[in-house]
Amino acid sequence: MVTHYVVNCVLIKNNEVLLEQDLGGTFWKLPGGHIDEEETPLEALERECKEELGTGVEIISKPNAFTSNSIAQSLPIPLNTYLYDVSSDSHFDGNHRHLGFVYTAKPIGEVQSLEHQQLKWFSISDLGEESINPVVKALCLEALRTYGEA
Ligand SMILES: [Zn+2]
Numbered sequence: 001m002v003t004h005y006v007v008n009c010v011l012i013k014n015n016e017v018l019l020e021q022d023l024g025g026t027f028w029k030l031p032g033g034h035i036d037e038e039e040t041p042l043e044a045l046e047r048e049c050k051e052e053l054g055t056g057v058e059i060i061s062k063p064n065a066f067t068s069n070s071i072a073q074s075l076p077i078p079l080n081t082y083l084y085d086v087s088s089d090s091h092f093d094g095n096h097r098h099l100g101f102v103y104t105a106k107p108i109g110e111v112q113s114l115e116h117q118q119l120k121w122f123s124i125s126d127l128g129e130e131s132i133n134p135v136v137k138a139l140c141l142e143a144l145r146t147y148g149e150a
Contacts, residue, residue: 002096007041008032010104010143016121017140028132043099057105060147079104080121104143
């Protein structure tokens with residue numbers, strides 16, 4: 001099966017996480033999108049956040065034991081990764097799967113909706129809402145519990 005690489009962001013501010021919803025949509029999702037061929041996941045994340053939210057982001061990551069040298073660059077460690085069969089989801093068309101990299105980050109500037117999405121900040125208690133996919137909810141809780149005070 002064709003595999004697309006995608007990146008998602010758990011954006012944290014004041015102990016809340018940002019989720020987005022298509023106008024007229026019914027489910028909340030993490031900001032993000034496909035990684036272009038020439039991009040690293042981090043470059044794609046930066047681009048997607050600027051396109052969707054109008055802001056750059058600062059990645060929050062666990063300490064990385066690997067340090068950069070003259071030929072290899074150390075990159076921030078993702079919060080999580082996933083493999084998702086897109087063909088099983090009626091929200092997408094096409095028969096492929098997504099290998100996703102999920103990062104935690106802080107917005108550098110003001111977050112605004114630039115792509116006709118409704119945006120909402122969720123606290124841990126807000127995440128109890130039923131309309132949030134259990135996987136999205138689990139990733140948000142993991143990010144808040146690990147980096148909530150960052
Ligand atoms: Zn795809």
